[in-house]
Amino acid sequence: MDRIVIRGGNRLTGRLPISGAKNAALTLMPCALLTEEPVTLRNLPRLADVDSFGHLLNQLGASTEIEGARPTDFGRVMTIRAGRLTSTEAPYDIVRKMRASILVLGPLVGRAGEAKVSLPGGCAIGNRPIDLHLRALEAMGADIELAAGYVRASAPGGRLPGGRVTFSIVSVGATENAVMAAVTARGGTIIENAAREPEIVDLCNLLLAMGASISGVGTGTLEIEGRDRLHGATYRVMPDRIEAGSYACAAAITGGSVDLVGIKADDMRATIAGLADAGVTVIEKGDVLTIAADGPLRPLTLSTAPFPGFATDMQAQIMAMLCRAAGSSVLTETIFENRYMHVPELARMGADIQVRGRTALVRGVDRLVGAPVMATDLRASMSLIIAGLVAEGETQVSRVYHLDRGYERLEEKLQAVGADIERVGDG
Incomplete structure (x- = not known):
């Protein structure tokens, strides 16, 4: 079974195309x-x-x-x-x-x-x-x-x-x-x-x-x-607002600057607002969204909600990003009752997260450390990728068939903007 191997520490820079949703x-x-x-x-x-x-x-x-x-x-x-x-x-x-x-x-x-x-x-x-x-x-x-x-x-x-x-x-x-x-x-x-x-x-x-x-x-x-x-x-097919938001979190956690090409900003207003509140620079120009982060990330208080609220499909990814924020964030999941299965895996990488019912308290840490982790669902998989991009050392994400369900050619897109990431087989 394939694994994704990431050697963290690289800033993401460049242009990244967004696929159909x-x-x-x-x-x-x-x-x-x-x-x-x-x-x-x-x-x-x-x-x-x-x-x-x-x-x-x-x-x-x-x-x-x-x-x-x-x-x-x-x-x-x-x-x-x-x-x-x-x-x-x-x-x-x-x-x-x-x-x-x-x-x-x-x-x-x-x-x-x-x-x-x-x-x-x-x-x-x-x-x-x-x-x-x-x-x-x-x-x-x-x-x-x-x-x-x-x-x-x-x-x-x-x-x-x-x-x-x-x-x-x-x-x-x-x-x-x-x-x-x-x-x-x-x-x-x-x-x-x-x-x-x-x-x-x-x-x-x-x-x-x-x-x-x-x-x-x-x-x-x-x-x-x-x-x-x-x-x-x-x-x-419309552009994928969740893929765009996921790569925005990846750029932000690495302190990078990435142009997300082919987006529709009106479809992801809640995500854009969350990123801006976290101290990320977000610039809209036509179908291009520029994401840049050159300072410490700020903590957030967010609740998922049906559109136009903050999408439940973005909760795991922004949680990973907030693991490096300067302070404590509070995330509340209102859509699905079992959508924190990525928390124990992030904890293996040094994240400080406490879950009580549908609410997660995320205390930002100075560093994340690479570790072998296991994907539990599609968006949880992406949260581990995002954390791995900034973690010290090597992160290995297994059960990546979850990622293949929702992210088109993920490794290639991230490699093109500077990530040290590859897919390897067990053989």
Whole structure:
């Protein structure tokens, strides 16, 4: 099994390209199930999760064609053709690897009138039930059955009637499934307390390009009028705000100066504000975000929250950065109850962190020391990389398959801005 080896102490300087967003890509790909015509996605990141989702679409009868991108290129262009669905079942052996697989539920019911989807897997960061997804589909007229580890959903008469969906709490995934199911319903659907994340906006924009009728995009209330059919489209995946924020933390902890190229600053305002409050210089110029840190980092008090709040997917990375701040920071995780599994690994490197319930007290230290550490989930993996970049000596990060799920060619990007980092195999 591969490991990432980092010899810390180098300042990161230079230009670093930001890839297409993982969380958006995995939401846009299932939209192709809603039409018989081809859907082409540009700027699709080269990630294990994207490959896994492609395999799932193949299982359902869709073809996936990657246009002639060179192995050294960042991003890909994929055309998905679902002219005829050969199956409406998403099996356990594929779904268990990736929670986002549940996002075929809405489009399958929307187009085929039925779906059988295994209960999902993914990162072990806490309880993430799919009851909100199922209640949303029920509110739109679907019949739901849970049996033998699978969700069975069907639309009476082969097509959902539509309805009013009111989420008790904000849920990104449930909003995405509800939107994809609603766009081909017989009637209208109103979704209240909808998630407002940029990835939801990206989803709606693709569906609009495919002929859907959606109003209220970017707000907490979406009004959707179902269409008899959607057509194909070509669409560019939004830039990855979490990848950009992760590399911003890496530049800051090393006292470096990095230009993040290809970003959309409005999608990451909370991250930018947190960096600025920590004493990092942040300069916006078009699609380039310059991150520079030439003095001590300041401590922060932050709580994660749904967009436009501070993203839970950035909590581990900013915690790693704050391990070197001059003072004590307080981080509160409000989204997932088990998202501090990286704390013991950071402690192996000399971090001083105390966790009480959902709150972590991070006391800044003068130095971190390289150590063998183990990744526990995708964003936790990145926090260990960030700490390793400034740690004295050598850090070895194992179980890096987590990183491959969400960071495109991480070692190459960091090497290009001065990091001493490489991937090595156990052999």
